Amino acid sequence: MAYRVAVVGATGAVGREMLKTLAERNFPVSDVIALASGRSAGAQVSFGDSKTLTVQSLEKFDFTGCDFGLFSPGASVSAIHAPRAGAQGCVVIDNTSQFRMDDDVPLVVPEVNPQDLRWFNKRNIIANPNCSTIQMVVALKPLHDEFRIKRVVVSTYQSVSGAGKEAMDELFGHTKSSFVHEQSAPQQFTKEIAFNCIPHIDKFMDDGSTKEEWKMTVETKKILDPSIAVHATCVRVPVFISHGEAVNVAFEKPVTAGEARALLREAPGVEVVDVREDGGYVTQLEATGEDAVFVSRIRKDPTIENGLSFWCVSDNLRKGAALNAVQIAETMIAMGLIGRKAA
Incomplete structure (x- = not known):
């Protein structure tokens, strides 16, 4: 039994990671179609170690007969083509921000709220959350279930x-330029990213927060619990892949670091590496290419009642995007929410 899968935005960083993840996890495919804009039609992308796919034009593609559409083409493109694919019977798993706060679209992290997948057919679209939100709620879920979270304060250290891809190229180019004493104006960022941290991701909003910070707040409420208060500060750092987060949590019930550590060790999607010695934690470099959300530096916060702090890192292209999308499709199959078709 297998499924016909279209990957939309297949030439981008996340699209390529989706193709790689489908192959690595032996997702049961009968056919994989790589789609992108018309200007990328005819390009070649890899699927697994030995198969190459020819990119087709998204604008001309008919999604009839496709079981899943894994979308990562940009919000404005998804706004046009995701509803079209859904209307043609394809289940869209959209990685853009376009549908995340739509009341008729479930926003899902399979380890956290798989039950929300049951109402996917309102629009035949499921939203993949923001990468920074995904890794945080995976770590928060088991703690919330046991101790009930009141408030979260998070500072992110997000990779370029x-x-x-253009942002990654800019970090590489600016880093290289600094060693030969050359200067080039930033194009993808508001300031020089090499050897720097920029406390500004996405657009500024009226209250002084950025849209990235707003996303973390509203998405956490939709996925985990609307009663949780969230305050985020999102920072771009000169790292190519993987996001880090320093998370401070206030609970309704008393909690010790040991209790939290034990719960997190058993939580799906989480790996705890928390040794109180030099190097006894996971960094962004080490998380790159891995599937897990890594949690370290778990400790009591004595300045607030029932407070706890921890550090978490995860590969934003994998768990923060491609892997989460593929896991949504896998979960839908396991829950019997999509018809099975013979290969």
Whole structure:
């Protein structure tokens, strides 16, 4: 039994990672179609170690007969083509921000709220959350279930890959330029990214927060619990792949670091590496290419009642995007929410 899968935005960083993840996890495919804009039609992308796919034009593609559409083409493109694919019977799993806060679209992290997948057919679209939100709620879920979270304060350390391939190229180019005493104006960022941290991701909003910070707040409420208060500060750092987060949590019930550590060790999608010695934690470099959300530096916060702090890192292109999308499709199959078709 197998499924026909279209990957939309197949030439981008996340699209390529989706193709790689489908192959690595032996997702049961009968056919994989790589789609992108008309200007990329005819390009070649890899699927697994030995198969090459020819990119087709998204604009001309008929999604009839496709079981899943894994979308990562940009919000404005998804706004046009995701509803079209859904209307043609394809289940769209959209990685853009376009549908995340739509009341008729479930926003899902399979380890956290798989039950929300049951109402996917309102629009035949499921939204993949923001990468920074995904890794945080995976770590928060088991703690919330046991101790009930009241408030979260998070500071992120987000890699440039979250802003796309051009942003990665800019970090590389600016880093190289600094060693030969050359200067080039930033194009993808508001300031020089090499050897720097920029406390500004996405657009500024009226209250002084950025849209990335707003996303973390509203998405956490939709996925985990609307009663949780969230305050985020999102920072772009000169790292190519993987996001880090320093998370401070206030609970309704008393909690010790040991209790939290034990719960997180058993939580799906989480790996705890928390040794109180030099190097006894996971960094962004080490998380790159891995599937897990890594949690370290778990400790009591004595300045607030029932407070706890921890550090978490995850590959934003994998768990923060491609892997989460593929896991949604896998979960739908396991829950019997999509018809099975013979290969």
